Amino acid sequence: MALFKQHATHKSLLFMRNGIIVFVLLAFALATLFPIYFMVISSFGDPVEAGAASYTLWPSKFTLASYRFFFDYSEYSYRWLGNSLIVAACVTVSNVIFASLAGYAFSKIRFKGRNVLFAMLLCAMMIPYQVTQVPLYILIVNIFQMENTYTALIVPSLVTVYNIFLSKQFISSIPTEIIESAKVEGCSQLHIYFRIILPLSKTVMAVMAILTFMESWNTFFWPFLVTNTMDMQTIQVGLKSFRFANTTYFAPMMAGATISAVPMFILFFSLQKYFLEGVTVGAVKG
Amino acid sequence: MAHLAKTIRKRMFGGDSAWAYAFIAVALVVFALFTAYPVINAFMISFQDYKPLGSTYIGIDNYINSLNDALFWKSVKNTIVYTVLTVPVSLLLSFAIAILILPLRKWMQTMFKAVYYLPAVASGVALSVVWLWIFDPLQSGIMNQLVGFFGGSNQNWLGTSATSMFSLVFMAWLSSHGTSIIIYLAALLGIDNSYYEAAELDGASFMQKIRFIVLPFLKPTTLFLLVTGIIGSFQVFQNAYLMTGGGPDNATTMVGLLIFNNAFKYFEFGEASAQALVLTLIIAVISFVQFKFLGNDVEY
Numbered sequence: 001m002a003l004f005k006q007h008a009t010h011k012s013l014l015f016m017r018n019g020i021i022v023f024v025l026l027a028f029a030l031a032t033l034f035p036i037y038f039m040v041i042s043s044f045g046d047p048v049e050a051g052a053a054s055y056t057l058w059p060s061k062f063t064l065a066s067y068r069f070f071f072d073y074s075e076y077s078y079r080w081l082g083n084s085l086i087v088a089a090c091v092t093v094s095n096v097i098f099a100s101l102a103g104y105a106f107s108k109i110r111f112k113g114r115n116v117l118f119a120m121l122l123c124a125m126m127i128p129y130q131v132t133q134v135p136l137y138i139l140i141v142n143i144f145q146m147e148n149t150y151t152a153l154i155v156p157s158l159v160t161v162y163n164i165f166l167s168k169q170f171i172s173s174i175p176t177e178i179i180e181s182a183k184v185e186g187c188s189q190l191h192i193y194f195r196i197i198l199p200l201s202k203t204v205m206a207v208m209a210i211l212t213f214m215e216s217w218n219t220f221f222w223p224f225l226v227t228n229t230m231d232m233q234t235i236q237v238g239l240k241s242f243r244f245a246n247t248t249y250f251a252p253m254m255a256g257a258t259i260s261a262v263p264m265f266i267l268f269f270s271l272q273k274y275f276l277e278g279v280t281v282g283a284v285k286g
Numbered sequence: 287m288a289h290l291a292k293t294i295r296k297r298m299f300g301g302d303s304a305w306a307y308a309f310i311a312v313a314l315v316v317f318a319l320f321t322a323y324p325v326i327n328a329f330m331i332s333f334q335d336y337k338p339l340g341s342t343y344i345g346i347d348n349y350i351n352s353l354n355d356a357l358f359w360k361s362v363k364n365t366i367v368y369t370v371l372t373v374p375v376s377l378l379l380s381f382a383i384a385i386l387i388l389p390l391r392k393w394m395q396t397m398f399k400a401v402y403y404l405p406a407v408a409s410g411v412a413l414s415v416v417w418l419w420i421f422d423p424l425q426s427g428i429m430n431q432l433v434g435f436f437g438g439s440n441q442n443w444l445g446t447s448a449t450s451m452f453s454l455v456f457m458a459w460l461s462s463h464g465t466s467i468i469i470y471l472a473a474l475l476g477i478d479n480s481y482y483e484a485a486e487l488d489g490a491s492f493m494q495k496i497r498f499i500v501l502p503f504l505k506p507t508t509l510f511l512l513v514t515g516i517i518g519s520f521q522v523f524q525n526a527y528l529m530t531g532g533g534p535d536n537a538t539t540m541v542g543l544l545i546f547n548n549a550f551k552y553f554e555f556g557e558a559s560a561q562a563l564v565l566t567l568i569i570a571v572i573s574f575v576q577f578k579f580l581g582n583d584v585e586y
Contacts, residue, residue, distance in 0.1 A: 004389035029401045039416045098312045105309035130562040135324035156320045189305035218409035236411045257412035268407045280472040
């Protein structure tokens with residue numbers, strides 16, 4: 001017994017009920033996926049100007065010409081993708097390492113100021129980013145003069161509070177006895193971290209890596225602020241300037257949008273379990 | 287024994303402070319430099335007429351100017367309208383869908399979760415490009431074709447004040463519930479079957495089970511989604527910036543966008559900081575009120 005009766009007296013009734021449910025869900029799924037479908041399908045159209053284009057839901061012919069157009073139009077198209085990859089990869093690796101180190105320290109080692117420091121981090125999570133954006137911009141651009149560098153793109157998100165919180169929650173659930181007995185055997189803290197904590201928290205690290213990579217790949221705001229030449233832009237910023245440079249070319253725009261989304265789609269379908277798991281971490285207890 | 291274990295633990299972990307500080311060092315430096323310092327700095331800037339070469343202290347003028355600025359209040363109003371139209375609808379939709387997914391087989395649950403979450407994986411910029419074309423003002427735009435099919439007339443969706451806010455809301459309706467569906471579903475799966483069994487023995491109907499078991503159990507989840515949803519909605523910037531730029535006639539200028547414009551279009555850093563701090567205050571008050579009125583019997 002559950003919320004829904006699974007043992008209906010009439011089998012056909014149960015069958016019909018589930019049929020209707022699946023139909024409703026599919027109908028709504030179609031509406032949800034429509035923009036993505038529209039993006040992908042239109043990217044295979046001819047790279048003609050919008051006035052001549054017809055917005056069909058099923059193109060009469062498939063061509064990759066718009067993709068070629070996208071890469072030919074700007075000499076930086078490949079560079080944008082490369083920049084995004086470099087930034088997202090650096091941010092992801094450093095977050096996994098430093099957030100898990102901090103998470104381990106906050107959850108399993110006693111030290112002076114632990115609670116105060118952690119409370120400070122938690123408070124920071126509630127402050128809207130609008131508050132820090134101006135001082136952060138002044139700091140990076142005017143004081144450090146790092147405008148238009150990879151450092152400026154990467155450094156502010158080297159380790160985020162959310163990831164520290166995530167790994168602290170997870171590492172708390174590792175029994176302290178394991179760590180204690182390792183200490184009795186003469187293990188140093190560094191050894192404990194590498195030999196015990198790391199292997200046991202692979203799941204949360206995978207979740208962290210995926211969510212951080214996605215966040216970093218998709219971020220538009222910060223790269224938009226701190227880059228001022230085409231060659232340092234990430235794909236998201238490049239996509240925007242591409243759009244404004246040339247609003248009338250419909251299919252190439254969709255090709256660009258598709259290209260920027262494809263790496264994330266591939267990651268999503270191959271690591272779906274971790275994506276979906278990651279969403280609930282911190283939101284649902286137990 | 288427990289006492290002994292405690293002393294042993296204390297002894298063993300007591301000497302590890304140095305290690306602990308080493309482990310959190312990078313995190314602390316990043317936090318101090320890129321969060322704590324900017325927050326303090328924002329306070330200082332908000333009382334200044336900020337200039338790269340020598341700022342002047344002007345007291346609370348930035349705050350007074352903002353609070354007397356009609357555009358500031360209009361942007362607050364726009365943000366509230368956007369929030370009221372999107373957050374509750376998204377919650378209701380997510381709840382209904384999660385309930386519908388629940389009786390299905392495991393593989394179907396996974397499939398629908400993945401399908402609904404997919405738009406969250408695509409970047410906001412890519413999706414905004416697509417939506418711009420869905421809302422294309424020409425007769426051939428998809429939205430116009432759809433409205434035409436139902437007998438409506440051609441609209442300049444993003445270009446007129448009457449429809450631009452609705453267009454942004456519509457876009458949010460169709461693309462922002464994947465996360466809440468998964469969170470609701472996880473919470474629903476966490477409800478023990480024995481409650482339903484007991485209710486069924488008492489002859490409870492489906493709606494009664496929803497009313498007396500599901501809703502009370504999902505209250506903490508709903509509160510969480512409501513608070514995070516409203517906080518997120520108050521900071522909305524990207525869609526308004528990319529889709530309408532705040533126009534037409536500031537009909538879609540949200541607080542987040544106004545602060546961005548003040549800071550990076552007009553370089554009024556002082557005023558932008560003051561407005562950001564007012565925004566923080568508004569968000570804090572809203573969250574506090576929600577916890578006060580909805581969360582009094584919620585346990586975490």
